[in-house]
Amino acid sequence: MQFYLNGFRTGDPDVLEACPPTGSASDVDVLIVGCGPAGLTLAAQLVAFPEIRIRIIEQKPGPLVLGQADGIACRTMEMFNAFGFADRVAREAYWVNETTFWKPGEDRQIVRHGRIPDTEEGLSEFPHVILNQARVHDFYLERMRNAPGRLAPDYNTRIVGLTVPEDPAAPITVRLQPINATGEDRVDTVRARYVVGCDGARSVVRHAIGRELSGDSANQAWGVMDILAYTDVPDIRLKSAIHSADQGNILIIPREGGYLVRLYVELDKFAADERVASKNITIEQLVAAAQRILHPYKLDVKRVAWWSVYEIGQRLSDKFDDVPMGLEAHRQPRVFIAGDACHTHSPKAGQGMNVSMQDTFNLGWKLALVLRGLAPAQLLHSYSVERQAIAQELIDFDREFAKMFSAKPKTVKDDDGVDPVEFQQYFLKRGRFTAARRRDIRTRR
Numbered sequence: 001m002q003f004y005l006n007g008f009r010t011g012d013p014d015v016l017e018a019c020p021p022t023g024s025a026s027d028v029d030v031l032i033v034g035c036g037p038a039g040l041t042l043a044a045q046l047v048a049f050p051e052i053r054i055r056i057i058e059q060k061p062g063p064l065v066l067g068q069a070d071g072i073a074c075r076t077m078e079m080f081n082a083f084g085f086a087d088r089v090a091r092e093a094y095w096v097n098e099t100t101f102w103k104p105g106e107d108r109q110i111v112r113h114g115r116i117p118d119t120e121e122g123l124s125e126f127p128h129v130i131l132n133q134a135r136v137h138d139f140y141l142e143r144m145r146n147a148p149g150r151l152a153p154d155y156n157t158r159i160v161g162l163t164v165p166e167d168p169a170a171p172i173t174v175r176l177q178p179i180n181a182t183g184e185d186r187v188d189t190v191r192a193r194y195v196v197g198c199d200g201a202r203s204v205v206r207h208a209i210g211r212e213l214s215g216d217s218a219n220q221a222w223g224v225m226d227i228l229a230y231t232d233v234p235d236i237r238l239k240s241a242i243h244s245a246d247q248g249n250i251l252i253i254p255r256e257g258g259y260l261v262r263l264y265v266e267l268d269k270f271a272a273d274e275r276v277a278s279k280n281i282t283i284e285q286l287v288a289a290a291q292r293i294l295h296p297y298k299l300d301v302k303r304v305a306w307w308s309v310y311e312i313g314q315r316l317s318d319k320f321d322d323v324p325m326g327l328e329a330h331r332q333p334r335v336f337i338a339g340d341a342c343h344t345h346s347p348k349a350g351q352g353m354n355v356s357m358q359d360t361f362n363l364g365w366k367l368a369l370v371l372r373g374l375a376p377a378q379l380l381h382s383y384s385v386e387r388q389a390i391a392q393e394l395i396d397f398d399r400e401f402a403k404m405f406s407a408k409p410k411t412v413k414d415d416d417g418v419d420p421v422e423f424q425q426y427f428l429k430r431g432r433f434t435a436a437r438r439r440d441i442r443t444r445r
Contacts, residue, residue, distance in 0.1 A: 012146075014084065019050040019148035029371050031174055031192040032056040033205050035153045037069070037133065038339030038356040039198035040140035044083060045364035047147035052371050054149065055190065057157040059179055059199075063141060064134040067226065067306035069353035070255065070262060072136070074119060076354045077126035079361055085139040086126060093129035094256045099427065100235045103409050103420035104245035109296055114424045118239060131256050133353060156180070160187065162195065162208040164322060164334060172334055194367060195335045198360065201315075203341035209322040211337060213344060215315030215395070220406055221267040221279060223286040224347065225307035226260055230300040236261055241427070243409040243420050247292040251405070260305060264347070265290045266406060267309070281309045310347070314395040314402075317342040320359075320384040332377040333384070336363060343391035345398040355394055359387050401426070 009017075030046060032039045035058035043056045072080075072089065080086040101114035119128050144151040154176075161175035171191035178186050197205025201213065233252075240252040248266035255262055265286055268279075283304055291299050319325060320342045321333035339356030363383045369375035404426060407418040 015146045016148050018150055023053055025055055027191050028053040028055045029193045030054050031190055031195045033159055034198035036198055037353045038360045040137055041357040042196055042360035042364050044140045044143045047144050047149055047151045049368055050148040054151055057154045059158040062155050064137050066134055069133045070130050072129045072131055073354045074124035074126050074128055083143060089131055092256055093131040094254050096128040096239050100238050100240045101424045102242040108245040110242055110244055116428055130253060159204045197337040197341045198339050199341055201340045201344050203337060206337045206341050209335050211317045213315035213317055217311055217313040221311055223265045223267055223309045225286055226262050226305040227301050228259055228303040231298055233294055233297045244293045249405055250293045263290050283307050314399050315344045316391055316395055320388055328381050333380045345395055346402045351394055362387055
């Protein structure tokens with residue numbers, strides 16, 4: 001039994017008293033497009049305010065079950081604490097306490113040359129942890145179900161049109177349609193005060209407001225796989241960066257549960273006009289590449305829980321809202337983009353999910369204040385200013401980190417490449433960034 005501000009009641013304190021829905025699903029204050037980490041963070045934040053009408057849509061058939069991101073930075077754990085589930089994440093997750101570094105020895109076989117604390121002492125009360133992104137989604141979805149509005153995503157739903165009227169008092173018009181519908185069949189028109197596109201790198205919302213992702217690709221393929229394996233690699237249960245003499249490089253990320261491990265495996269470079277999809281890389285090729293890099297240690301893969309292949313690229317949108325550059329004094333933003341919809345990069349630095357969630361954590365409290373009449377709409381301009389600067393910093397870091405990790409190691413016989421000790425020092429130097437504890441607020445000058 002629990003005591004509350006508004007009285008006394010029995011039951012689970014995390015399940016709040018339900019409030020009857022107000023209005024229809026076709027008229028909302030905030031329409032969130034996408035049920036990834038960014039979209040769910042925003043929904044879980046806004047759902048705390050029953051007076052704010054929210055709808056969240058997702059084109060996939062249901063919740064994420066497996067795979068994708070897994071690194072959770074200290075700053076993100078602090079954010080989870082605000083949501084009330086940091087203790088559950090910490091209980092399930094693998095704690096990253098230290099990182100080891102490997103390089104070619106005198107006989108060109110890999111040897112450990114360094115071991116450092118993964119996170120600077122005293123940086124946060126929370127650890128850096130590893131947990132399947134799907135479990136993070138589960139915690140958010142539970143919070144949404146337990147909120148007064150009992151919010152649940154509309155799956156199998158895509159956006160087919162978005163119109164922002166010239167009149168700032170008129171609602172944004174968004175056309176939605178079930179995935180299996182064609183033409184004009186079953187199109188639903190939603191009117192929203194604000195729209196937030198958390199719909200990934202091919203964002204329909206970003207395209208609708210005329211924004212683009214600009215950047216470049218390193219023309220370098222990497223594979224990632226979550227595996228159960230028999231192995232004699234000494235550091236298989238430690239986060240480890242391994243540079244081999246001539247077989248490529250690998251990053252080991254132990255996973256939750258005590259047995260599963262994620263391997264990021266360097267694959268071949270390809271021509272400027274090629275794409276990863278055209279290489280038709282198989283899981284057998286990925287396992288074989290990992291075995292070559294880890295030689296003379298053995299890696300006998302018994303099961304592959306999930307795997308993917310990607311190319312390294314860093315891309316960024318110039319703004320994260322719909323107001324043209326230079327018109328900020330005359331217009332207020334009404335459409336926003338977040339997460340992969342406005343910045344993309346390689347996953348090895350472990351920042352994609354973290355920065356995406358922090359995007360909408362930044363936006364969420366501002367929308368809540370504006371919608372509840374506690375702050376002027378001009379506050380919303382600060383979202384793009386602050387988060388675009390953070391995304392640029394992330395991309396600059398990722399470009400250098402990916403370049404150093406993909407380079408061949410410098411040896412006594414081969415002076416061309418990256419000194420493994422220099423790579424370790426770079427990792428240590430940028431530790432505050434990877435913990436997501438760099439300065440989060442940027443202001444105009």
